[in-house]
Amino acid sequence: MSIVGFIGLGIMGLPMSRNLIKAGHSLVVYDIVPELVDRAAGAGAARGQSSSDVASRSEIVITMLPDGPEVEQAILGPAGVLEGARPGLMVADMSSISPLAAQKVGAACAARKVDFLDAPVSGGEPKAIDGTLAIMVGGEESVYRKMLPVFQAMGSSVTLTGAVGAGNVTKLANQIIVACNIAAMGEALVLATRAGLDPEVVFNAIKGGLAGSTVLNAKAPMVIARNFKPGFRIRLHQKDLRNALLAAESMKVALPLTASVQQMLMALMNGGKGDLDHSGIVTFIEQMAGTEVKKAQTATV
Ligand code: NAD
Numbered sequence: 001m002s003i004v005g006f007i008g009l010g011i012m013g014l015p016m017s018r019n020l021i022k023a024g025h026s027l028v029v030y031d032i033v034p035e036l037v038d039r040a041a042g043a044g045a046a047r048g049q050s051s052s053d054v055a056s057r058s059e060i061v062i063t064m065l066p067d068g069p070e071v072e073q074a075i076l077g078p079a080g081v082l083e084g085a086r087p088g089l090m091v092a093d094m095s096s097i098s099p100l101a102a103q104k105v106g107a108a109c110a111a112r113k114v115d116f117l118d119a120p121v122s123g124g125e126p127k128a129i130d131g132t133l134a135i136m137v138g139g140e141e142s143v144y145r146k147m148l149p150v151f152q153a154m155g156s157s158v159t160l161t162g163a164v165g166a167g168n169v170t171k172l173a174n175q176i177i178v179a180c181n182i183a184a185m186g187e188a189l190v191l192a193t194r195a196g197l198d199p200e201v202v203f204n205a206i207k208g209g210l211a212g213s214t215v216l217n218a219k220a221p222m223v224i225a226r227n228f229k230p231g232f233r234i235r236l237h238q239k240d241l242r243n244a245l246l247a248a249e250s251m252k253v254a255l256p257l258t259a260s261v262q263q264m265l266m267a268l269m270n271g272g273k274g275d276l277d278h279s280g281i282v283t284f285i286e287q288m289a290g291t292e293v294k295k296a297q298t299a300t301v
Contacts, residue, residue, distance in 0.1 A: 001025050004150060005058030007051050007074050007081070008095070009036035012121070012128045013064035016094070016154045018043050019131040023153035030054045051075070052084030060150055061085075063093045067239055068101030076108050087113035092147055094135070096120045096236075098243040099165035099172070100250060102138065106164035115143040118164055119151065120171035124232055132156040136174075138166035172247060175240040179261045179281065181215040186282035189223065189293040198296040199224050219279040223293050231277035238265035238274075 001024045006017040009031040021027050021044045029040040030048035041047050048054035051074045055061050061081055065071050071093050075081040081091060091109055093102065093116070102118035109116035117139035127133045133155035137144055144160045151158045161170045188211075192202040203220045206212065222228065241262035248255045264284040273280055286292050 002059045005054035005061040007054055008064035009040050011125050014039060015128040017045060020153050028054050028057045050079040051081045052079045055081040055084035061091045063095060065095045068097040071095055071097050071105060075105050082112050085112060085114045090115045090143060090147055092117045092119045094119045094121055096171050096240055097168055099168040099247050102168050103165045116164060117143055117147060118167040120167050122174050136161050136167045136170040138162055138164045172244040176244055176258050178215055179237055179241055180257045181213055182219055182279060182281045183261045185216055185220060186285040190285050190289045190291050193293050194289060194291040199293050200295050222279045223282045224295055226294060228276040228280045234265055234268050234276050234278055234280055235274035237278045238269060
């Protein structure tokens with residue numbers, strides 16, 4: 001069992017830190033929001049005063065923050081992890097950030113003899129609570145092996161995908177497939193609804209065929225029920241596709257479908273829909289067509 005520092009106690013970080021405590025690890029935690037530190041302390045964690053304080057008291061540090069700038073601030077910035085780190089400290093950033101940012105942080109850690117892994121997750125809040133996240137890791141295999149028991153307390157699938165940055169490339173691949181899948185589903189259901197069909201009948205007719213997917217099964221019923229409660233927020237998915245486009249540009253890769261859906265997400269955020277579930281991508285297509293996907297009304301006498 002290890003002394004684990006945990007920085008970033010939001011929707012994902014708080015339940016992940018609780019699962020580490022349940023698995024028997026000793027936790028030292030920090031978040032810029034003091035109430036979140038109080039909640040983790042209530043579950044048995046020790047309070048850290050800053051990211052550097054957490055690092056100085058830990059063998060392993062995990063960060064679970066919104067995006068690259070926050071990760072750079074918490075690890076490289078003033079009162080950050082590297083200020084408190086001893087050589088041999090292991091740091092795993094589990095946020096979803098640009099692979100380029102992960103490599104920058106990884107290089108700065110290596111210069112201080114601190115081991116770094118990027119280890120973003122898939123699965124959302126329910127799987128963070130259950131401890132069944134899918135964890136995609138980038139970094140050296142020897143470090144990965146040492147950190148594996150800690151990852152296994154938070155996830156049911158842990159995969160080493162390559163060097164530092166590879167975890168986030170894998171996560172971006174996941175996010176591209178999910179976003180484009182939702183947009184394609186939106187176009188299909190808008191067309192079917194406008195043609196006078198019941199979208200639920202169409203969904204049931206196609207879900208067992210080649211168009212069937214986990215995304216279709218999870219999101220089509222939400223759209224048909226007009227339930228856009230998050231789940232995974234539009235603003236977070238926009239951030240992930242922006243990071244995918246930045247990484248693609250650095251490698252001169254064209255991602256026309258990703259770019260198109262990223263623009264839809266941006267427009268939805270500007271329309272006040274940033275905190276809807278990402279199934280709300282469908283509402284962008286509905287607006288362009290002037291047709292809302294909903295179950296055909298049965299006549300009442
Ligand atoms: P969140 O906004 O709920 O939590 C982030 C936390 O970081 C907040 O509590 C915030 O106060 C804290 N924070 C910000 N800057 C800080 C700093 N400099 N020092 C210390 N604390 C700081 O976000 P979340 O939903 O928990 O997501 C975290 C990451 O996980 C994101 O990269 C997200 O894309 C990814 N992710 C989220 C989900 C999901 O369903 N929510 C699923 C998979 C992956």
